[in-house]
Amino acid sequence: MPTIDGVCEPRFAAVREAFARNFTERRDWGAAVCVYVDGARVVDCWGGHADAARTRPWTADTIVSVASTTKGMVALCAHMLAERGKLDLDAPVARYWPDFAQRGKQDIPVRWLLSHRAGVPAIRRDLPAEALLDWETMTRAIAETEPWWTPGSAHGYHAITFGHLIGELVRRVDGRTVGEFLSKEVTTPLRADFFIGVPAEHDARAAQVLPDLPPAPGDTTLWDTLLADPSSVSGRTFLNPPRSPDLVNTRAWRAAEIPAANGHTSARGVARVYAALARGGELDGVRLLSPATIEAAIAPQSAGRDMVLTLPTCFGSGFMLPIRGGFFDCGPGRRTFGHPGRGGSIGFADPDTRVGFGYVTNQYQLSTAKHPDLRVESLVDAVYAALR
Numbered sequence: 361m362p363t364i365d366g367v368c369e370p371r372f373a374a375v376r377e378a379f380a381r382n383f384t385e386r387r388d389w390g391a392a393v394c395v396y397v398d399g400a401r402v403v404d405c406w407g408g409h410a411d412a413a414r415t416r417p418w419t420a421d422t423i424v425s426v427a428s429t430t431k432g433m434v435a436l437c438a439h440m441l442a443e444r445g446k447l448d449l450d451a452p453v454a455r456y457w458p459d460f461a462q463r464g465k466q467d468i469p470v471r472w473l474l475s476h477r478a479g480v481p482a483i484r485r486d487l488p489a490e491a492l493l494d495w496e497t498m499t500r501a502i503a504e505t506e507p508w509w510t511p512g513s514a515h516g517y518h519a520i521t522f523g524h525l526i527g528e529l530v531r532r533v534d535g536r537t538v539g540e541f542l543s544k545e546v547t548t549p550l551r552a553d554f555f556i557g558v559p560a561e562h563d564a565r566a567a568q569v570l571p572d573l574p575p576a577p578g579d580t581t582l583w584d585t586l587l588a589d590p591s592s593v594s595g596r597t598f599l600n601p602p603r604s605p606d607l608v609n610t611r612a613w614r615a616a617e618i619p620a621a622n623g624h625t626s627a628r629g630v631a632r633v634y635a636a637l638a639r640g641g642e643l644d645g646v647r648l649l650s651p652a653t654i655e656a657a658i659a660p661q662s663a664g665r666d667m668v669l670t671l672p673t674c675f676g677s678g679f680m681l682p683i684r685g686g687f688f689d690c691g692p693g694r695r696t697f698g699h700p701g702r703g704g705s706i707g708f709a710d711p712d713t714r715v716g717f718g719y720v721t722n723q724y725q726l727s728t729a730k731h732p733d734l735r736v737e738s739l740v741d742a743v744y745a746a747l748r
Contacts, residue, residue, distance in 0.1 A: 435678025635716030
């Protein structure tokens with residue numbers, strides 16, 4: 361049983377208890393959870409180890425790669441630029457990025473990128489592994505790709521390309537990369553620890569990501585389905601460019617901007633951003649968005665069977681929304697929005713209860729048919745039980 365450090369208001373003691381049980385019952389290794397309610401931090405706990413050898417305790421300042429939890433931050437940047445009049449979500453992408461018009465994509469509006477309706481979740485031509493770390497190679501390949509379905513007719517999770525699609529628009533309308541914009545306009549003013557592109561001086565804080573725990577004999581994971589056919593849209597989405605399992609623990613990964621997949625944060629960092637969004641876009645005198653912009657951002661745009669994940673998913677304009685039996689189902693909140701990440705991390709806001717929630721871990725796990733990953737569910741259930 362690892363030591364659980366941090367603070368927890370007495371009313372939320374069950375959250376701390378559930379967090380401790382994640383280590384003893386749900387195979388967590390190193391992790392942190394943070395909860396804000398109406399701008400006040402009520403839970404901020406961490407425990408376990410930041411490395412496989414258990415030589416580095418997880419601390420208050422530990423950050424970790426959180427995969428697709430990064431997408432929520434990218435969506436936030438897009439909406440901030442839209443609110444400032446720099447980006448029209450209903451304008452064609454090609455207005456800002458002329459090369460994107462290739463292969464019948466000239467009429468795709470920006471909103472369809474955010475809602476995963478553009479039809480370009482995967483790059484068709486083979487790319488080498490190093491392409492993932494090269495912005496120009498990735499954006500050029502995306503611009504050259506023919507859509508996998510008629511744009512707007514369906515939705516499918518743009519697992520990697522989402523970050524380059526939105527990130528390229530940010531770069532073209534603002535002049536800064538999405539990582540730079542996030543740092544200057546969001547995380548620095550808000551004092552929130554979230555990086556897309558980690559400066560070298562923060563390397564020592566980064567936890568080692570442990571590989572997925574193997575499923576039990578005879579059990580299956582979502583990856584068994586998605587990667588069964590490498591030539592399918594699902595297979596190409598996750599396998600092109602190819603990625604070594606060890607890449608996530610390298611300086612090259614931390615330094616690059618892969619805005620759909622390689623954000624690094626603490627639970628406190630991601631919860632603080634969503635704490636602002638949960639209370640109308642403002643926290644401690646820092647305003648990120650107006651309430652009207654948030655309401656528009658979380659209006660459902662895509663719902664139902666996902667062409668890539670094959671499960672039901674629901675999206676607003678960039679943020680994932682709850683859907684029964686789907687990929688994102690956090691608590692009873694009807695207007696909850698945010699984004700989970702592969703392996704277990706998550707950040708979300710509930711504007712009805714004004715909850716901002718963040719959980720990060722270095723022990724990646726995949727839910728299986730027989731053994732679902734209950735770490736986040738146990739924490740979220742405890743939060744909402746305390747709010748009743």
